[in-house]
Amino acid sequence: xxxxxxxxxxxxxxxxxxxxxxxxxxxxxxxxxxxxxxxxxxxxxxxxxxxxxxxxxxxxxxxxxxxxxxxxxxxxxxxxxxxxxxxxxxxxxxxxxxxxxxxxxxxxxxxxxxxxxxxxxxxxxxxxxxxxxxxxxxxxxxxxxxxxxxxxxxxxxxxxxxxxxxxxxxxxxxxxxxxxxxxxxxxxxxxxxxxxxxxxxxxxxxxxxxxxxxxxxxxxxxxxxxxxxxxxxxxxxxxxxxxxxxxxxxxxxxxxxxxxxxxxxxxxxxxxxxxxxxxxxxxxxxxxxxxxxxxxxxxxxxxxxxxxxxxxxxxxxxxxxxxxxxxxxxxxxxxxxxxxxxxxxxxxxxxxxxxxxxxxxxxxxxxxxxxxxxxxxxxxxxxxxxxxxxxxxxxxxxxxxxxxxxxxxxxxxxxxxxxxxxxxxxxxxxxxxxxxxxxxxxxxxxxxxxxxxxxxxxxxxxxxxxxx
Numbered sequence: 006x007x008x009x010x011x012x013x014x015x016x017x018x019x020x021x022x023x024x025x026x027x028x029x030x031x032x033x034x035x036x037x038x039x040x041x042x043x044x045x046x047x048x049x050x051x052x053x054x055x056x057x058x059x060x061x062x063x064x065x066x067x068x069x070x071x072x073x074x075x076x077x078x079x080x081x082x083x084x085x086x087x088x089x090x091x092x093x094x095x096x097x098x099x100x101x102x103x104x105x106x107x108x109x110x111x112x113x114x115x116x117x118x119x120x121x122x123x124x125x126x127x128x129x130x131x132x133x134x135x136x137x138x139x140x141x142x143x144x145x146x147x148x149x150x151x152x153x154x155x156x157x158x159x160x161x162x163x164x165x166x167x168x169x170x171x172x173x174x175x176x177x178x179x180x181x182x183x184x185x186x187x188x189x190x191x192x193x194x195x196x197x198x199x200x201x202x203x204x205x206x207x208x209x210x211x212x213x214x215x216x217x218x219x220x221x222x223x224x225x226x227x228x229x230x231x232x233x234x235x236x237x238x239x240x241x242x243x244x245x246x247x248x249x250x251x252x253x254x255x256x257x258x259x260x261x262x263x264x265x266x267x268x269x270x271x272x273x274x275x276x277x278x279x280x281x282x283x284x285x286x287x288x289x290x291x292x293x294x295x296x297x298x299x300x301x302x303x304x305x306x307x308x309x310x311x312x313x314x315x316x317x318x319x320x321x322x323x324x325x326x327x328x329x330x331x332x333x334x335x336x337x338x339x340x341x342x343x344x345x346x347x348x349x350x351x352x353x354x355x356x357x358x359x360x361x362x363x364x365x366x367x368x369x370x371x372x373x374x375x376x377x378x379x380x381x382x383x384x385x386x387x388x389x390x391x392x393x394x395x396x397x398x399x400x401x402x403x404x405x406x407x408x409x410x411x412x413x414x415x416x417x418x419x420x421x422x423x424x425x426x427x428x429x430x431x432x433x434x435x436x437x438x439x440x441x442x443x444x445x446x447x448x449x450x451x452x453x454x455x456x457x458x459x460x461x462x463x464x465x466x467x468x469x470x471x472x473x
Contacts, residue, residue, distance in 0.1 A: 013115040036083020043094035046427030092455035096432035100447035102297040109352035122321040133347035144304040152308040158301035159263030160188040162287035172313035174226040181230035182211040209240035220254040227256030234264030237434035239396025245279025267293020270362035368449040369395045398441040413440040
């Protein structure tokens with residue numbers, strides 16, 4: 006490498022990139038081998054020490070060169086990663102990206118189009134429209150006026166959906182499940198609206214009777230949020246009946262389908278019955294979809310709903326340019342500069358097709374059902390409920406034989422012990438006052454052997470706190 010680093014998309018830069026890509030891939034492999042499991046052992050203090058030992062100064066006076074910097078830092082990050090591609094890393098709605106999607110993301114980084122004006126992203130803008138049109142058609146089949154915009158994820162999608170409805174209806178009241186994602190309440194706070202009203206749930210699903218009562222008693226207009234795949238339990242609210250109630254009270258139904266929206270690519274699509282009746286829907290394809298972060302979308306039933314985002318900045322989308330046929334990209338996001346996240350989606354869609362994505366989604370859901378069966382067959386473990394998508398909650402029976410607080414400490418301790426040992430990454434969820442171990446299966450390569458091994462680890466670890 007020379008002291009003068011070439012720009013990525015130039016001929017010299019592309020040649021340099023070939024060399025640097027090899028260095029990066031080698032460092033990723035070496036770091037993975039050093040880690041040896043789903044997460045580095047030793048906990049936060051050991052990871053901090055390892056990182057700082059290899060990087061005493063992150064910004065030295067004299068640079069060390071691209072190859073050495075890449076090799077050192079990528080190897081260090083890979084060795085200290087929580088790797089969602091490992092079958093025993095299944096704590097969160099955090100999936101591993103497909104190789105083809107990661108490769109497409111490299112192209113996006115090299116070309117670096119910015120989706121805030123056509124003259125910065127001519128082809129990328131058209132690719133984005135193809136992707137958003139496809140998503141709008143999946144969510145709203147037969148609705149030719151439907152549209153979608155790209156976001157950073159459901160947190161932004163929920164915020165934008167609420168913003169659009171506030172601009173249309175005025176000071177709305179947010180009403181959502183008590184198990185809705187925290188971003189719903191935060192969106193109301195950010196927009197200066199009244200605090201969201203949480204509706205009680207029955208086995209994780211929003212109570213329809215309670216929703217009817219709230220909408221009858223609390224003045225509208227209402228922004229009602231259904232959750233298609235709750236964070237803790239993976240439960241899908243009754244979207245169709247919620248649409249009936251919301252329409253009766255002249256409210257707006259929004260569906261946070263960040264997790265469950267992936268079922269659009271599945272034989273289980275019927276679990277989303279009524280989705281097309283929502284006024285807006287949030288989707289995250291960095292979950293089911295297997296994209297590098299971020300890959301969020303917000304679909305709306307009518308293009309007109311997006312009109313509050315319209316904005317003219319003369320240097321980006323002057324009126325006379327728009328009249329001359331240059332597309333307005335600024336009015337398709339609350340952000341200005343934004344990367345071409347639709348590119349990796351387009352490549353993935355083309356590479357796998359709907360059937361390929363469906364096979365991956367179904368494989369994850371099938372694995373969750375298999376895991377539930379394995380848990381049910383083990384006398385030492387208790388299943389919280391049969392999975393609806395791919396989230397499974399369980400806990401050792403031993404935790405139920407002691408006072409609640411002690412049992413909860415036992416469950417939480419098992420999770421931490423496995424995490425510090427570097428052998429498994431499990432999540433946690435509190436349901437009805439009890440702490441449960443949580444597995445969210447987004448890895449289509451996980452097998453029953455992996456799942457059985459994971460349960461062995463849990464049961465073996467259970468004996469340690471119990472004997473103490």
